[in-house]
Amino acid sequence: MPTPIIRRATSDDAEALSRIGAETFSETFAHLYPPQDLAAFLDVAYGLDKTRRDLADPDKASWLVEADGEVVGHALAGPCDLPHPEVTPACGELKRLYVLRRLQGDGTGSRLLAETLAWLERDGPRRLWIGVWSENLGAQRLYGRLGFAKVGEYEFPVGEVRDREFIFRRG
Numbered sequence: 001m002p003t004p005i006i007r008r009a010t011s012d013d014a015e016a017l018s019r020i021g022a023e024t025f026s027e028t029f030a031h032l033y034p035p036q037d038l039a040a041f042l043d044v045a046y047g048l049d050k051t052r053r054d055l056a057d058p059d060k061a062s063w064l065v066e067a068d069g070e071v072v073g074h075a076l077a078g079p080c081d082l083p084h085p086e087v088t089p090a091c092g093e094l095k096r097l098y099v100l101r102r103l104q105g106d107g108t109g110s111r112l113l114a115e116t117l118a119w120l121e122r123d124g125p126r127r128l129w130i131g132v133w134s135e136n137l138g139a140q141r142l143y144g145r146l147g148f149a150k151v152g153e154y155e156f157p158v159g160e161v162r163d164r165e166f167i168f169r170r171g
Ligand SMILES: CC(C)(COP(=O)(O)OP(=O)(O)OC[C@H]1O[C@@H](n2cnc3c(N)ncnc32)[C@H](O)[C@@H]1OP(=O)(O)O)[C@@H](O)C(=O)NCCC(=O)NCCS
Pocket: 028, 096, 097, 098, 099, 100, 103, 104, 105, 106, 107, 108, 109, 110, 111, 131, 132, 133, 136, 137, 138, 139, 140, 141, 142, 143
């Protein structure tokens, strides 16, 4: 398969972004939640309204990954809204980073991560944050290699379920 293409998403991509967001979240985490909690979360977090708002927000950026004309991954970055006392309006956050399972382990996620971090630091180095599920050791390794380290944790709501989420920071 040719190397997947990474490109910024535009307002024309709202439906594709909403679809791949729900698909990759479900593929990764659906087993953790009762179906009604998952469905409620997907509606709000990956629904068209939220996706269109994110795409229209000049302080945020979204990316799509495409392979053979098919959308296979996505990312979202913007101002940090993680619940940590040292977060300031100057902080950036990687909010989402996903590649479909069948394409994982091939370097695509690292390239996507590099694009998002470069965008977050387009005006120079700054403090960056990432929220990551406490048991997602693979992603934590990936962020650790790029200088991120755990500085806190919080509870992330998915429907009625509360996930233990770690807060990672660089800078
Ligand atoms: C995290 C993710 C985007 C990385 O993309 P990728 O194309 O597999 O990444 P690369 O091939 O560039 O790098 C591989 C590294 O990613 C991490 N990784 C690999 N598979 C992973 C998985 N299923 N879940 C989380 N991280 C994973 C590991 O650190 C791995 O390095 P290693 O092989 O030395 O352990 C991708 O695995 C994914 O979408 N995972 C599920 C969703 C997820 O966990 N997103 C992060 C939420 S904070």
